[in-house]
Amino acid sequence: MPAISADQVKALRDKTGAGFMECKAALTEASGDVEEATTILRKRGLAQAARKVGRSTQQGQIGAYIHAGGKIGVLVEVNCESDFVARTADFQTLVKELAMQIAAADPKFVRREDVPAGELDHERAIYRAQVENAGKPAHVVDKIVEGKLNSYFERVVLVDQPSIRDGNVKVSALIAQTVAKVGENITVSRFARFKVGEAA
Amino acid sequence: MPAISADQVKALRDKTGAGFMECKAALTEASGDVEEATTILRKRGLAQAARKVGRSTQQGQIGAYIHAGGKIGVLVEVNCESDFVARTADFQTLVKELAMQIAAADPKFVRREDVPAGELDHERAIYRAQVENAGKPAHVVDKIVEGKLNSYFERVVLVDQPSIRDGNVKVSALIAQTVAKVGENITVSRFARFKVGEAA
Numbered sequence: 001m002p003a004i005s006a007d008q009v010k011a012l013r014d015k016t017g018a019g020f021m022e023c024k025a026a027l028t029e030a031s032g033d034v035e036e037a038t039t040i041l042r043k044r045g046l047a048q049a050a051r052k053v054g055r056s057t058q059q060g061q062i063g064a065y066i067h068a069g070g071k072i073g074v075l076v077e078v079n080c081e082s083d084f085v086a087r088t089a090d091f092q093t094l095v096k097e098l099a100m101q102i103a104a105a106d107p108k109f110v111r112r113e114d115v116p117a118g119e120l121d122h123e124r125a126i127y128r129a130q131v132e133n134a135g136k137p138a139h140v141v142d143k144i145v146e147g148k149l150n151s152y153f154e155r156v157v158l159v160d161q162p163s164i165r166d167g168n169v170k171v172s173a174l175i176a177q178t179v180a181k182v183g184e185n186i187t188v189s190r191f192a193r194f195k196v197g198e199a200a
Numbered sequence: 201m202p203a204i205s206a207d208q209v210k211a212l213r214d215k216t217g218a219g220f221m222e223c224k225a226a227l228t229e230a231s232g233d234v235e236e237a238t239t240i241l242r243k244r245g246l247a248q249a250a251r252k253v254g255r256s257t258q259q260g261q262i263g264a265y266i267h268a269g270g271k272i273g274v275l276v277e278v279n280c281e282s283d284f285v286a287r288t289a290d291f292q293t294l295v296k297e298l299a300m301q302i303a304a305a306d307p308k309f310v311r312r313e314d315v316p317a318g319e320l321d322h323e324r325a326i327y328r329a330q331v332e333n334a335g336k337p338a339h340v341v342d343k344i345v346e347g348k349l350n351s352y353f354e355r356v357v358l359v360d361q362p363s364i365r366d367g368n369v370k371v372s373a374l375i376a377q378t379v380a381k382v383g384e385n386i387t388v389s390r391f392a393r394f395k396v397g398e399a400a
Contacts, residue, residue, distance in 0.1 A: 039322075039326065042326045042330075043326050043329035043330055043333065044330070044333060045330050045333075045334075058396065058397045059396065059397070060396045060397070061270040061271075061396065062266060062270055062271065062272060062273030062394045062395075062396060063266075063270070063273070064264035064265070064266050064273050064274075064275065065264070066262060066263075066264050069287075070261040070262055070263070070286070070292075070295075071261075071262065072262060073262030073263070073264050073275050073277075074264075074275070075264065075273050075274070075275040075392050075394055077273075077394045077396060077399060079396070079397070086270070086396075087269075092270075095270075122239075126239065126242045126243050129243035130242075130243055130244075130245050133243065133244060133245070134245075189399045190394065190399050192275050192392035192394075194262045194275055194277045194390065194392075195262075196258065196259065196260045196261065196262060196277060196279070196286075197258045197259070197260070197279070199277060199389045199390050
């Protein structure tokens with residue numbers, strides 16, 4: 001039988017709200033598997049089912065923006081390091097600006113790393129075929145394909161998009177300006193954009 | 201070679217914006233597969249990559265609500281049959297009410313059918329074990345398990361939740377009241393709820 005560590009017991013207590021001895025017994029029965037131990041505790045009625053697992057690790061703000069008379073809506077989470085900064089006008093202006101950017105420019109991803117590899121390969125293959133069909137010499141094909149991929153990123157990746165206010169400024173530069181003002185790192189963790197009827 | 205129908209050509213034209221003859225040729229080459237034909241057209245530079253596939257089939261409104269000083273945000277799409285109704289105060293009051301409900305009561309799904317079968321089975325097994333461990337006689341176990349499942353739905357399913365304003369009124373009844381007022385069917389198609397830090 002594996003030894004159950006104090007850390008494991010603490011993790012299960014934090015997760016379920018059950019007592020020390022109950023958690024230790026459940027972990028022993030589950031050979032240290034926290035998920036399995038949680039299920040055991042719940043079956044015994046000892047765990048609070050709705051207890052939230054993760055606790056907030058970052059500060060920030062949720063921004064919302066409703067566009068076009070309620071036909072388009074955006075929700076965006078922007079994170080910083082302290083709640084003090086999250087409450088500043090500079091930070092909140094950026095949150096609002098990003099929500100409006102997403103409403104107007106309709107990005108699909110926050111950053112390039114979020115584009116699924118399969119989708120990227122698919123785009124790349126199409127651009128390559130386009131360039132080759134256009135009869136371009138082999139030594140320039142790679143360069144042109146890279147250029148087309150960059151244009152693709154500028155359409156679908158939020159931080160690569162040109163700002164809706166000034167096409168010469170990228171969204172990543174807008175964020176960097178606010179980072180410089182408030183003196184904390186800022187990241188966009190996620191967004192949602194709903195348009196009436198598109199889910200049907 | 202399969203015959204290409206006028207409907208298939210029309211679907212591809214709507215999707216890509218390419219001409220009739222190009223669409224027909226691409227479909228023939230792709231043996232009628234619209235996805236494959238789209239890729240062929242894009243490789244030839246004949247399709248507009250960013251062209252949106254689905255067009256709005258329903259009217260309605262997107263509602264947003266920001267709670268707790270920007271720490272929680274909600275986006276909800278509520279649909280009705282006409283834009284006329286979508287613009288009425290009765291409908292917009294319901295949209296706002298639903299956004300506030302989601303912010304405060306944190307549902308996970310719009311309706312019971314949206315709960316994944318695996319999750320439902322998991323809950324059911326836990327409730328059954330709880331009831332059997334409590335030594336209840338076999339002939340009442342099913343009834344008690346059903347009751348516990350109903351409580352689960354009332355926690356996690358939006359339309360089954362009690363209204364945050366009046367615990368005796370279900371959200372589904374709130375929606376039905378507005379349906380009666382505006383004379384059109386109303387559905388909630390989706391929602392998003394962000395809490396600062398929980399995505400990290």
